[in-house]
Amino acid sequence: MQQRLEDWLSRLEKPYLPILPSSAAALRRLAGPEGNNLGVRDLHPVIARDPALSMNILRAANGHKHRHLDAQTTTPDQALLMLGQSRAMELAKGWPVLDSALSASAAEKYRVALANAYHTARQAEHWAERRKDILPGEVYAAALARYAGEFALRADPEGQALMETMDELRKRAGIRRREAEYVTLGFAAMDLAMGLNEAWRIPTLMMEYVLPENIMSRRTLGIRLGLELTSIGEYGWETTAMERLLEVLATYLATDTESAAETIPPISRQAAEEHPLQNPPTWLPLTRRQPQPEAPERTRGMCLMPRHDVFQRLIDELEQDNLDRIRNELELRHERVDTYAPLLTLAARAVHHGLGMNRTIFFRINKNADTLRPYLALGAETDPILLTTALPAEGQWLMNHLPPDRKPARVTAGKPSPLRHKLKALGGDLFQADDYLIQAVRGPKGLVGVLFADRLGNECAMDDGAREAFHRVCVALEEALGNQ
Structure with a gap:
């Protein structure tokens, strides 16, 4: 296999x-x-x-x-x-037809993937229309492209076996989809989608970067919100995740949260009608705005195994200033690639993919050098919390709370500290994680940003090896920034 x-x-x-x-x-x-x-x-x-x-x-x-x-x-x-x-x-005429190409059980799971993709894409397209987008069909197609990896895996015999394992893991253990993908596949289905879309030359509008300075004007935000909506829809309307999403959606549509919420049910009903399934779609609660029994938010994080070969390859590229591969990849995927993007991407992937962190986020200093905002996120790409999280950078408060030896601070729920208290007060829910590492990253002209990585769940505690490897990434990143 x-x-x-x-x-x-x-x-x-x-x-x-x-x-x-x-x-x-x-x-x-x-x-x-x-x-x-x-x-x-x-x-x-x-x-x-x-x-x-x-x-x-x-x-x-x-x-x-x-x-x-x-x-x-x-x-x-x-x-x-x-x-x-x-x-x-x-x-x-030469393309495979679902019912003859797959077994009945595999075909139904493929239909579920199609229904989820359609729901995501139609929501994103509808929001684009409300924003007077000149080509909402482009947003629709780009949203579908995010599902290319899952489509291809569920249509392939070997892929079906792995996806069935992933489905069972999620069902029995209540594990987040992305973590379950890493456990069963060794990579995220979204990464496979990116590769397939490049091979198929399908434009995706996909951005790996949060780009907070203008995210509210970007068409890709609708895709991000559509993906998150489909993911959390099964838990209904009265959840913290939905509250966050509606706040961002309201800003995106220049309206209030209730009006933003009212844009969702008609599209969800249409998606459910046009893609009938043997079992109701997980996002069925979105088809009605009325109060109804809510499903418990049962998903949790899962320990991701470190992948030493992946870490070594990425850290070697960063330490040796070998940026051709990553720069070429980013130029294919993104409409613009700034000077630091290849370096920050290598560092974030080394931590997330290589060290097995659940979420890895690089907070970048803004032009006024007074605020740190999420710039690059892995493991939390569609979470609206990123769009509302900011850390003030004035007054050196953060530097004063970080270790004097310029190594990462380990922040845990079991060990209250002034840094944890301050981060929760200023940065909000993102810093409620039980166990995370955070370290400042400096360049020739001063602070460039802060690298954050966490592990979710009591059994996923950090160890000294992870902390040292995280520090190695930050040191390599600083040296590479100095060479630019």
């Missing part, structure tokens, strides 16, 4: 995704005499309600080179125009 992310990418990048039987039937019908007078507008409903078909169409269009077009096709409708109706339907 495949082990490394690179192996899975090699295995999964060639097959097309299975499309819904209803889509295949509709395309066959439209390929006949009744489709002679139809155009893109008539095909739009068929493509739009099938995430796999949407992605296949985009992939096919972007895989064809056109002399007169250098830019990527970013929406399914654009892709259909580029390919031409007859060419698109001819290609679709």
